[in-house]
Amino acid sequence: MYPTLLSPTALGPLPLNNRLVLAPMTRCRTSQPGDVPNALMAEYYAQRASAGLLITEASQISAQGQGYSYTPGIYTPEQIAGWRLVTDTVHQAGGKIFLQLWHVGRMSHAAFQNGGLPVAPSAINPQAQIWLADEHGQGRMVDCPTPRALTLEEIPGLIADYVQAARNAMAAGFDGVEIHAANGYLLDQFLRTTANQRTDAYGGSQANRLRLLLEVSQAISTAIGAERVGVRLAPYITARGMACPDIIPTILAAATALDALNVAYLHLSEADWDDAPSIPEHFRRQLREQFRGRLICAGRYTAAQAESLLQAGWADLVAFGRPFIANPDLPARFANGWPLAQFDPSTLFGGDARGYTDYPAYAGAAA
Template identity: 50%
Template sequence: MTRNAALFDALTLGGIHARNRIVMAPLTRSRATAQENMPTALNAEYYAQRAGAGLIVSEATQISPEGQGYAWTPGIFSEDQVRGWKLVTDAVHAQGGKIVCQLWHVGAISHGVFQNGGAPVSSSVWTPQGEAFVGDLLADGPLAPHPEARALRLDEIPRLLADYRHACECARRAGFDGVEVHGANGYLIDQFLRSSVNRREDAYGGPVENRIRLLVEAIETAAAVWGADHVGVRLSPTGGPGGSFDADPHGLYTAAAAALSGRGLAYLHVIRPNSHTGPESGREDRIGDLVGDMRRAFDGPFIANGEFTPEEAADWVREGRADAIAFGRLFISNPDLPQRIAAGGPYASPNPATFYGGGAQGYTDYPALAQA
């Protein structure tokens, strides 16, 4: 384990103690119940299998019905959902693990089938590129073009923040160890951040300090419920669904990271450019060492994510470029990933055909190393 030893030091993430620096990234798997959008015993088994991570970040979890944009994703706003997530958190804690709930509002990356036939909301009127995953909710699914989203009205923002507060309260009652505010991947908060989508002329549009306002207010709302030291934030300076972008990603996202400093947050979780964040996202002439500059702008624990090998992850931690590394697809097919990293492998490959929807196949049936 000598090469990867840096990943196995304990780490304090605000008020959360992580037994190692291997984080399970949020992974949408679309296996919640179809009607209630609640987790079940199958989800609890899946997360418990992966509880060896220093920290699990739950799959993206919508804060309200309006926040949903994909079929069979879980929510965290109803009593049924609280009970379902309690199955998960109890199972993770029984294995000595820690888990936070990633709070999600997709904004425009949705479809009318999730909006009672209405238009999704965004920072401004916008029609995202691509298609929504609607599963079996439409006769000609599972994919349908995104409709035009409407601009969230100024008088609706207090209601949106109240939804964040309610979701945070539900997450506490569900037994989570904290929350992660999803400000990444081109979803609602990112739609307020990015200049290609946000064309508002009020206090939430125009200059960078206005475009980061909703992010800051969502963080403050979460901190009022949880305490800042149990609140993390996820940002992705490039890439994401719908084709959104910013004209100056370096200026925007370093400013966002700096605005999150001095608040005592649990961590900042940043996705570096990789093969899943778009063909333009890795151009050095556009972003330079943006992840490094975000690290330097933020004063708390820093988690990096984005197609890391275990060896590269260990190098980043050892060199101080990040405090922990989040792994996504490797955790899908290697439920005992920390043990495999300690042993230097081998690593099983995931089956993309079973990523979204379905049951145990491709979800809880990947064997641990001792069973392989």
């Protein structure tokens, strides 16, 4: 059953047991103060280590890069040590794991910016909300303020933060990193005319809007090796002010440039709501022509749909999000035709083991 999805493959130097990927999903379970990864998170990822590849929840590269409560960082010694516990536990379970590097840009709040404003390409409000917890750990959705535009002088420091975060990830034992340039966060904001109205070298033309993503990707690839670098992009997502009329040509140009850098993979965050547009075959064909590395697709795929996508050659791996929350043994469930459990959305963000590590493996497995 699902012979391609469940077959071994490789990602650069890494052998993978199958083509299933744990999609990056924010779960907000860090220890406080300091947004430190912990033993509970190590257990969560190790439970899902039978995936060919695990991609962690997005992790801020700096204090400025945070936009939600209790999300992990990768910029303090305590955070690095916490992530080392996670990677050691995953590797002991036979898994491979990449850290997703994140700067949220304008998707933030004064609570994370020492009372100041979030940064962005331009001072344009995203008309969106972030999850903010109070002193008792109770979270609620709050509006994002209008950000301030990054100055030209701040950009080299921002790139340096990305590079240091990637080096920290390798020190923490990760097999590689994924640069988050999707879903309306900072690097995605630079790509789109709806969020980026700069008139300097980082705005205006397509080449200028691509500049920051490519400079970050080049610098990280130089620091840790391009074979350990992936990039996440979101071609057809329009929420958070991301409905840019030039985004598809821009994404394809990014693919060409990232191919020249020899990064390990591109990861497409495809729209996953019920009435989302389907990804047209002509886009998939163009992407294949312009990027020779591995392609990961993440959407609301079933195992059968994932198998078809792989057999058609439009992806090399397929990432699963929601199904992996309630089914830590997802590859085994697909392989054996076992039923899938449903996750509880009320325990998605924050909290403890409930709705996080207490989903069991399939009860009929032992029998």
